Amino acid sequence: xxxxxxxxxxxxxxxxxxxxxxxxxxxxxxxxxxxxxxxxxxxxxxxxxxxxxxxxxxxxxxxxxxxxxxxxxxxxxxxxxxxxxxxxxxxxxxxxxxxxxxxxxxxxxxxxxxxxxxxxxxxxxxxxxxxxxxxxxxxxxxxxxxxxxxxxxxxxxxxxxxxxxxxxxxxxxxxxxxxxxxxxxxxxxxxxxxxxxxxxxxxxxx
Amino acid sequence: xxxxxxxxxxxxxxxxxxxxxxxxxxxxxxxxxxxxxxxxxxxxxxxxxxxxxxxxxxxxxxxxxxxxxxxxxxxxxxxxxxxxxxxxxxxxxxxxxxxxxxxxxxxxxxxxxxxxxxxxxxxxxxxxxxxxxxxxxxxxxxxxxxxxxxxxxxxxxxxxxxxxxxxxxxxxxxxxxxxxxxxxxxxxxxxxxxxxxxxxxxxxxx
Ligand SMILES: [Mg+2]
Ligand SMILES: [Mg+2]
Ligand SMILES: [Mg+2]
Numbered sequence: 001x002x003x004x005x006x007x008x009x010x011x012x013x014x015x016x017x018x019x020x021x022x023x024x025x026x027x028x029x030x031x032x033x034x035x036x037x038x039x040x041x042x043x044x045x046x047x048x049x050x051x052x053x054x055x056x057x058x059x060x061x062x063x064x065x066x067x068x069x070x071x072x073x074x075x076x077x078x079x080x081x082x083x084x085x086x087x088x089x090x091x092x093x094x095x096x097x098x099x100x101x102x103x104x105x106x107x108x109x110x111x112x113x114x115x116x117x118x119x120x121x122x123x124x125x126x127x128x129x130x131x132x133x134x135x136x137x138x139x140x141x142x143x144x145x146x147x148x149x150x151x152x153x154x155x156x157x158x159x160x161x162x163x164x165x166x167x168x169x170x171x172x173x174x175x176x177x178x179x180x181x182x183x184x185x186x187x188x189x190x191x192x193x194x195x196x197x198x199x200x201x202x203x204x205x206x
Numbered sequence: 207x208x209x210x211x212x213x214x215x216x217x218x219x220x221x222x223x224x225x226x227x228x229x230x231x232x233x234x235x236x237x238x239x240x241x242x243x244x245x246x247x248x249x250x251x252x253x254x255x256x257x258x259x260x261x262x263x264x265x266x267x268x269x270x271x272x273x274x275x276x277x278x279x280x281x282x283x284x285x286x287x288x289x290x291x292x293x294x295x296x297x298x299x300x301x302x303x304x305x306x307x308x309x310x311x312x313x314x315x316x317x318x319x320x321x322x323x324x325x326x327x328x329x330x331x332x333x334x335x336x337x338x339x340x341x342x343x344x345x346x347x348x349x350x351x352x353x354x355x356x357x358x359x360x361x362x363x364x365x366x367x368x369x370x371x372x373x374x375x376x377x378x379x380x381x382x383x384x385x386x387x388x389x390x391x392x393x394x395x396x397x398x399x400x401x402x403x404x405x406x407x408x409x410x411x412x
Contacts, residue, residue, distance in 0.1 A: 043325050
């Protein structure tokens, strides 16, 4: 199947994106957060997915939009609640891709101050750009390196904004997938975002 | 179409459930919350949907599960972002049903104390029981009354737990649907939960 066909299949069949917050120590320190005792989970809907080449829309009321580059896990088959374990988890992995967990940081800060859900800051349309799907057999997560470079369209100048390795995740993929499966059945093409390295600089402001 | 066929269509086609928090003054006072200046939005995935007759599962780590009876709006057709207004909103309403926004209150309280997302408290499997779909033409929302009665299976004793009218919503359906559409495109069978009256008493404890 072509990469584009793969993308359309994922976008059309996906029923939820479960995202992990605070899964790298550097990103936790940067935002002055506490190291969590279990995974922090939030959600994006399939309508947030776009492919590379599509435009990210600045969300309503947002003036400070951050990119968070993350490794995304694509689920291969239906898993009823409490079926995925730290031993059998690989049966449920269809592939990996690079994702951006786009975050309206100003909206998120406001919601956090009010102890409100993060949905408006995270789940908006175009908030989950996905790169091409890579077969699980070709990926060794502990050797993955994620690097995000932003190029200014006008000046053509490029800047590396995020660069790091996935072996530094606090909760590893077997733990993450078995933990979320205690609350959620998983479906083919559901996605797990595994958290960002650090972000340190703004993506877009207005 | 039979009611069951309708239910299966909604469950299978739904891509997201957008839920409104704190939309009735009585429920806000009961939980000591502030009256919001704009709708509070959180999300449940399609995997949380069950039909009447199916069992609600006590979520992992939850000891205090609340029912919140709510009017659910089922979307009739695709709406790109920023297309639904307070004038044309009725075109996008396929029908209404009664829903339960099942809430792991202890988990939610813990997440709120840490300013974390509500996902684990709200989005778990079986967390969104739906009643039969009623055609929009047969519903006058301002005359809807929601009543929740719990019957103890052992003693056969019944108790009214929630009872009130939908005309007391703070943000009405035209405002809610046009607001969420500023962030989210909507799809046929997507669902909006419009908030609960009050809850005052526990549903299940263990
Ligand atoms: Mg949330
Ligand atoms: Mg992230
Ligand atoms: Mg509710």
